[in-house]
Structures are given as structure tokens and as C-alpha cells.
Amino acid sequence: GCPTEWDGVSCWPALPLGQSRAVACPDILNIFKKSKELIQRNCTEWGWSLPSPPYHSACQLETLGSNNDTEAKACHFVTMKVLYTCGYSTSMAALLLAIGIFSCFRKLHCTRNSIHIHFFTSFILRGTAVFIKDSVLFSDESIDHCTMSTVTCKAAIAFFQYSVLANFYWLLVEGLYLQTLLLLTFTCDRSYTWGYVLIGWGVPMVTVGVWVLTRLQYDNHGCWDDYSSLYWWVIKAPILLAIFVNFLIFLNVTRMLAEKIRCPDLSKTHKQQYMRLTKSTLLLIPLFGVHYVVFALFPMHVGVDARLYFELVLGSYQGFLVALLYCFLNGEVQAEIRRNWGKWQRSMESNVFNLATQDFTA
Numbered sequence: 162g163c164p165t166e167w168d169g170v171s172c173w174p175a176l177p178l179g180q181s182r183a184v185a186c187p188d189i190l191n192i193f194k195k196s197k198e199l200i201q202r203n204c205t206e207w208g209w210s211l212p213s214p215p216y217h218s219a220c221q222l223e224t225l226g227s228n229n230d231t232e233a234k235a236c237h238f239v240t241m242k243v244l245y246t247c248g249y250s251t252s253m254a255a256l257l258l259a260i261g262i263f264s265c266f267r268k269l270h271c272t273r274n275s276i277h278i279h280f281f282t283s284f285i286l287r288g289t290a291v292f293i294k295d296s297v298l299f300s301d302e303s304i305d306h307c308t309m310s311t312v313t314c315k316a317a318i319a320f321f322q323y324s325v326l327a328n329f330y331w332l333l334v335e336g337l338y339l340q341t342l343l344l345l346t347f348t349c350d351r352s353y354t355w356g357y358v359l360i361g362w363g364v365p366m367v368t369v370g371v372w373v374l375t376r377l378q379y380d381n382h383g384c385w386d387d388y389s390s391l392y393w394w395v396i397k398a399p400i401l402l403a404i405f406v407n408f409l410i411f412l413n414v415t416r417m418l419a420e421k422i423r424c425p426d427l428s429k430t431h432k433q434q435y436m437r438l439t440k441s442t443l444l445l446i447p448l449f450g451v452h453y454v455v456f457a458l459f460p461m462h463v464g465v466d467a468r469l470y471f472e473l474v475l476g477s478y479q480g481f482l483v484a485l486l487y488c489f490l491n492g493e494v495q496a497e498i499r500r501n502w503g504k505w506q507r508s509m510e511s512n513v514f515n516l517a518t519q520d521f522t523a
Contacts, residue, residue, distance in 0.1 A: 163204040170216055176204040186220040241473060242295075248477025249288035255481045256281040259488035266497045272354055276338050277487050279361055280331040284480035287328050290321040291477075298384065314384040319373055322396050326365035329403045334361045336410040343417045368399050 162177040171184050183199040198219040203210040212219075260281050263274045297317040298309075334357045341353065372395040376385055380392050387393075488494055 163209050166209055168209075168212070171200070173202060173209065178204050178206065180204055186216070241469065245291070245473040245477040248474065249291055249480070252478060252480025252484070253285050253288045255484040255489075256285050259484040262488055262494060262498070266494075266501065268497055269494065273338065273342075275354065276331075276334055276357060279358070280335055280487075281480070281484065283324065283327040283331045283361070284483060286324040287321075288477070288480065290317075290324040293317050294321050298386065309384050310382060311384070314386075315376075318385045319369055322372065323365050323369045326368055326396065326399060327362060329400050330364055331361040333403045333407050333410075336407045336414070340410050340414055340417075343414060343421070364399065368396065372396055 162175060162180075163173075165175045166173045171187055173182060173184070176182055181201055181203040183201040185197070185199055198214070200212045200214065200216060200219050202212055260278050263269050263278055294317045297314050337360070338353075338357065372392065375392050375395055376390075380390055
């Protein structure tokens with residue numbers, strides 16, 4: 162018979178030879194013109210017949226548009242792709258530099274900066290996953306998304322979901338660690354490190370594993386990039402949980418910070434230390450979750466343009482913002498860089514002086 166086919170407008174399921182199938186106008190076209198007429202195609206010896214009546218007639222598209230509208234939409238999405246590609250590239254470069262700074266300077270080696278490195282790595286994974294997903298799903302415009310169901314595209318989507326989950330859960334770890342520091346009065350206990358690693362990398366791994374097994378068992382069609390599926394809540398619910406817990410941490414840390422700063426026995430040095438350690442995380446916790454919660458409460462077809470803009474364009478620069486707050490604007494990091502720069506300059510001056518002395522004595 163005739164295999165499943167995507168004709169650019171509708172998906173036609175497989176059909177035995179000699180039979181016919183009728184479909185309604187696609188929902189996206191009914192937004193503009195309401196039409197109850199059906200489009201029919203027959204399965205012949207030569208394959209699928211042409212749609213009868215044609216789409217433009219059955220769906221009353223004569224007054225719709227034009228090539229200019231299509232070109233404008235295509236240009237809009239191309240511009241958006243360029244913007245988020247630049248954003249993720251900038252973020253990844255800044256994060257790699259920040260990881261290099263934390264790794265190179267021995268005085269910056271501590272549990273706090275180790276958690277920052279894991280957080281940075283989750284952003285790098287997220288940017289890498291976006292580029293992989295784009296190259297797999299959208300590299301070829303002739304790819305049939307109706308029948309595309311390859312292992313490669315499913316693996317790309319699964320890796321993308323894992324990187325997004327890891328990103329949110331390492332932000333949760335940042336909040337948990339900040340609260341622990343305030344509760345333990347800046348006692349840095351390395352025994353918590355493995356617990357943080359299990360939360361940041363382990364919970365997303367288990368969640369994505371459950372989601373993959375669920376899709377394989379109950380909903381194994383397409384490329385798993387359809388967010389209308391009920392099983393999407395296997396991914397969405399843990400993200401919303403992480404955001405909710407982070408919000409509670411945000412309120413609790415704000416309360417504890419206000420109490421400690423008002424304490425008359427607290428020295429000025431300790432007050433500055435509390436402010437330095439809390440300002441970055443207190444800024445990031447609401448910043449990284451508000452738009453996700455807002456959009457999660459609405460259906461996927463509501464606010465598509467705003468959703469794309471926040472999650473793709475603005476979201477692509479979040480990694481750069483994190484590197485800026487936690488590393489480049491960190492006074493401790495700046496002091497260490499200045500100290501090592503001065504040490505290197507003195508070493509170079511000493512070497513030049515020694516060479517000049519050798520030449521003079523010779």
C-alpha cells in the first residue's frame with residue numbers, strides 16, 4: 162500500500178492499496194479560516210494521489226498570504242537562531258574561562274568554588290545540547306518531521322533534557338550550599354560534597370532514565386520533541402519542584418541574612434562576607450525560575466513568541482551572567498588574579514635583570 166507520508170501540510174497515515182482517506186484542514190489553518198470541508202487522497206498503484214480538493218480551495222486560503230508573510234516568518238526564526246547561537250557561544254566561552262581561573266589558582270580551591278565549577282559545567286552541557294539538537298533536527302530542511310523517529314534524534318532530545326534538568330538542580334545545590342553556610346556559620350564541610358553531586362547530576366540522570374523508559378514503553382513515536390505529550394510531566398514536574406524548593410530557600414536565606422546583619426555583635430568583616438556570598442545566589446534563584454513557572458501554568462500554544470524569546474534568546478546568555486557574578490566580579494578572584502599578575506611581573510623583571518647582569522659581567 163502507501164506508506165505514511167508528510168505532504169508539507171498534513172500527515173497521511175499508511176493505507177492499503179485501493180483505499181482512500183480524508184482529513185480535515187490542519188488546526189493551524191483553521192485559526193484564520195474556519196472550514197469543515199475534508200481533503201481526500203487515494204492509495205493507487207502509483208502511490209498517493211494528489212489532495213482533492215486542493216488545500217488552498219478546501220481551507221479557503223486564497224486571501225491568505227503571501228510569500229512575503231512566509232519570508233518574514235522565516236527571517237524571524239533565522240534571526241532568533243543567530244541570537245541564541247551567539248548567546249550560547251558567548252556563555253560557553255566565558256564559562257570555560259571561569260572554570261580555568263578556578264582550577265588554576267590554588268587559593269581558589271574550596272567546596273564553594275567546586276560547586277560553582279559543576280554549575281558552570283551544567284551550563285556548558287546545556288549549550289552543547291542545544292547545538293547538537295539543532296544539528297540533528299534542523300540541519301536538513303527536507304527532513305520529514307512527521308515520520309522522523311531515529312535513535313540519533315531521540316538521543317539528542319534525551320541529552321538536551323538531561324542538561325536542562327542538571328542546570329536547574331545545580332542551581333538548587335547553589336541555594337542549598339548557601340543555606341548550609343549560613344546555618345553552620347561558614348563551616349566548610351567537604352562531607353556534603355558527594356551529596357551535592359548526587360543531587361546535581363544523579364537526580365537528573367534518574368529522571369531522564371524514567372522518562373526514556375516511559376516514552377519507549379508507552380509513547381515511542383516521533384522524535385520525542387513534542388511537549389504536548391502527557392509524559393512530558395515526567396521532566397516538567399522535577400524542574401518545577403527544584404524551582405519551588407529554591408524559592409523557599411530564597412525566602413529563608415533572606416530571613417537569616419536580615420537577622421544576622423541586624424545582630425549588633427556581628428563584625429563589619431563578617432557582614433561583608435555574608436553579603437558577598439549571598440548576593441549572587443539571591444539574584445540567580447528568582448531570575449532562573451520565574452519565567453519557567455509562568456509559562457508552565459499556560460498551555461504550550463499560548464505565548465509562543467514570548468516563550469521562545471525568554472527560553473532561547475535571553476536564556477542563552479544566562480551562562481555568561483553566572484560566570485560574571487560568580488567569577489569575574491568576585492573580589493576574591495580579582496585579588497588572586499592581581500596577586501599572581503604582580504608575582505609574574507616581578508619574576509619577569511628579575512629574569513631581565515639577571516640576563517642584563519650576565520651580559521655586563523661577560
